[in-house]
Amino acid sequence: xxxxxxxxxxxxxxxxxxxxxxxxxxxxxxxxxxxxxEWVSHKSEMPLGQMPVLEYNGVKLPQSAAINRFLAxxxxxxxxxxxxxxxxxxxxxxxxxxxxKYRPIRMEQDEAKQKELTKTFLADELPKHxxxxxxxxxxxxxxxxxxxxxxLTWADLYFYDIAQHILELDENIFNNYPWLKENRQxxxxxxxxxxxxxxxxxxxx
Amino acid sequence: KNxxxxxxxxxxxxxxxxxxxxxxxxxxxxxxxxxxxxxVRYEVDQWPAYKAEMPLGQMPVLEVDGIKLPQSAAIARFLAxxxxxxxxxxxxxxxxxxxxxxxxxxxxAWAxxxxxxxPVKKEALSKKFFGEELxxxxxxxxxxxxxxxxxxxxxxxxxLTWADLFFHTITxxxxGINADCLNNFPWLKQNRAxxxxxxxxxxxxxxxxxxxx
Numbered sequence: 049x050x051x052x053x054x055x056x057x058x059x060x061x062x063x064x065x066x067x068x069x070x071x072x073x074x075x076x077x078x079x080x081x082x083x084x085x086e087w088v089s090h091k092s093e094m095p096l097g098q099m100p101v102l103e104y105n106g107v108k109l110p111q112s113a114a115i116n117r118f119l120a121x122x123x124x125x126x127x128x129x130x131x132x133x134x135x136x137x138x139x140x141x142x143x144x145x146x147x148x149k150y151r152p153i154r155m156e157q158d159e160a161k162q163k164e165l166t167k168t169f170l171a172d173e174l175p176k177h178x179x180x181x182x183x184x185x186x187x188x189x190x191x192x193x194x195x196x197x198x199x200l201t202w203a204d205l206y207f208y209d210i211a212q213h214i215l216e217l218d219e220n221i222f223n224n225y226p227w228l229k230e231n232r233q234x235x236x237x238x239x240x241x242x243x244x245x246x247x248x249x250x251x252x253x
Numbered sequence: 254k255n256x257x258x259x260x261x262x263x264x265x266x267x268x269x270x271x272x273x274x275x276x277x278x279x280x281x282x283x284x285x286x287x288x289x290x291x292x293v294r295y296e297v298d299q300w301p302a303y304k305a306e307m308p309l310g311q312m313p314v315l316e317v318d319g320i321k322l323p324q325s326a327a328i329a330r331f332l333a334x335x336x337x338x339x340x341x342x343x344x345x346x347x348x349x350x351x352x353x354x355x356x357x358x359x360x361x362a363w364a365x366x367x368x369x370x371x372p373v374k375k376e377a378l379s380k381k382f383f384g385e386e387l388x389x390x391x392x393x394x395x396x397x398x399x400x401x402x403x404x405x406x407x408x409x410x411x412x413l414t415w416a417d418l419f420f421h422t423i424t425x426x427x428x429g430i431n432a433d434c435l436n437n438f439p440w441l442k443q444n445r446a447x448x449x450x451x452x453x454x455x456x457x458x459x460x461x462x463x464x465x466x
Contacts, residue, residue: 095400096355096393109347110397111354118347130334131317137327142309180309187308187321 052077053103054115055094057087059251060209062112063100066119068205071244073123113140120202127201135188135196139203142184146177147210170218181207182227193227193234200238208235213253265290267328269313270297272464273422275325275360276313279332281418284457286336326353333415345410348401352408352416355397359390360423367466383431394420395440406440406447413451421448426466 052070056063058081070077082090082099094101095110102108102115109115117137120126127133153169156162185195192198195207211232214221222229235241265283269276271294283290295303295312304310308323315321315328322328330350333339340346363386366378398408405411408420424445427434435442448454 095396104344107344108400109344109351111351113354114347114350117350118343121343121346130331131320131322133334134322134327134331137330138308138322138324141324141327183308 050105051103052119053080054078054100055080055082055090055103056100057082057084058249059253060212061253064209065112065116065202065206066100066102067248068209068241068244069116069119069123069125069202072125072200072205072238072240073119074240075123113144116140116202116206125200125202125205127196128199132197132201135184136201136203139181139184139188139195140206142177142180143203143206143210146174146181147213149173149177150213166217170221174214174221178221178225178228182225185227185231193230195231200235204231204235205241208232263318265332266293266316267291267313268293268295268303268307268316270295270300272466273425274466277422278329278415278419279313279315279325280461281422281454281457282329282332282336282338282415285338285413285418285451285453286332287453288336326357329353329415329419338413338415338418340409340414341412348397348409349414349416352394352397352401353419355390355393356416356419356423359387359394362386362390363427379430383434387427387434388437391435391438391441395438398440398444406443408444413448417444417448418454421445429465 052075054063054066054070054077056066067079070079087099091097095108098110100112100115101110102118104118109118117126117140120136121133127136150169153162153165156165181195188196190196190198194200195203207228208231211222211228222232236245265288267276267279267283267290280292283292300312307314308321311323313325313328314323315331317331322331330339330353333349334346340349363382366375366382369375369378394408401409403411407413408416420441424435424441435445449458
């Protein structure tokens with residue numbers, strides 16, 4: 049029996065995709081959530097002094113993407129063969145390209161500047177990323193609503209999670225992207241995901 | 254059709270710029286595997302004519318049996334898995350991925366000091382990167398190598414994986430700017446030396462054209 053422990057903060061952030069994968073797979077795991085003050089005393093226990101970290105059978109693994117891909121592979125949510133898995137990875141990397149443009153804006157302390165940067169992001173940056181993602185979904189999705197090969201993969205779970213941050217900027221954003229809207233709805237409909245979303249802790253981000 | 258026949262020999266075509274950048278790790282994987290492929294290289298002024306053909310208007314792109322795959326990491330990982338250079342099981346592959354992600358963190362931290370517009374700003378960023386950020390990242394990489402390397406010189410499991418190849422090519426660029434940047438990291442220096450000793454890699458490195466990036 050393999051054991052899984054996930055170490056992260058008590059937020060969604062970079063840890064939530066792993067939690068969604070565990071939920072979709074109906075896999076038991078220890079969901080360790082450190083508050084900021086607690087974390088200080090645990091930092092040196094982690095290989096790179098960062099979280100999330102997955103502990104698998106006692107061995108620690110850092111880097112959220114590596115963690116997510118490993119869990120997806122373990123629970124058959126990664127794609128059915130090497131090439132499908134590569135398509136999933138390409139979608140994930142494209143989601144990362146999008147969110148990496150947004151994270152610095154989130155970190156901006158000056159409220160007025162943040163508002164301005166957000167406006168620019170929504171008008172100039174975000175549309176091309178969403179178009180790219182719809183493009184990949186149509187290229188790899190075999191005519192269905194999931195990103196790759198007509199099956200739920202962690203690319204769909206990752207997009208679902210990241211999109212929640214985007215929706216906080218503009219709740220109507222996906223009205224212009226019907227394929228992406230439908231993709232999220234299909235994820236929410238998965239029974240184990242629906243159950244998890246209903247019961248998970250509500251956190252600020 | 255939307256799938257490739259992995260039982261027969263697929264045809265591989267890699268499209269990228271005429272440089273190393275984030276495409277070179279895939280060329281190193283092909284070399285290590287002794288695998289033939291079409292190595293398409295566009296000069297910067299040629300590229301705009303081909304941009305619309307690529308799924309995200311970017312390169313590198315790998316075409317396998319006519320199906321295009323973007324994103325350098327997805328490409329490299331796929332090729333590594335095809336040629337058994339990715340790690341021997343799911344968890345080893347995850348350790349390799351963690352090392353690769355840490356190398357990418359290093360590359361992303363470096364990029365602003367190289368690709369910005371203002372030369373004064375670039376100089377300041379470069380100083381900060383080589384003085385503060387890079388040593389931190391290199392320390393992290395040594396930590397992972399010692400944690401996952403089973404006491405050997407490769408990053409994971411005592412075997413060459415694409416993590417070692419990626420580290421080699423990214424540090425090639427950094428060493429070109431600052432030849433001393435690995436002096437405090439003997440494990441990492443040894444890792445590069447082990448990669449260069451691999452016969453097919455040695456052959457490839459001897460014959461490839463030298464590019465700055």
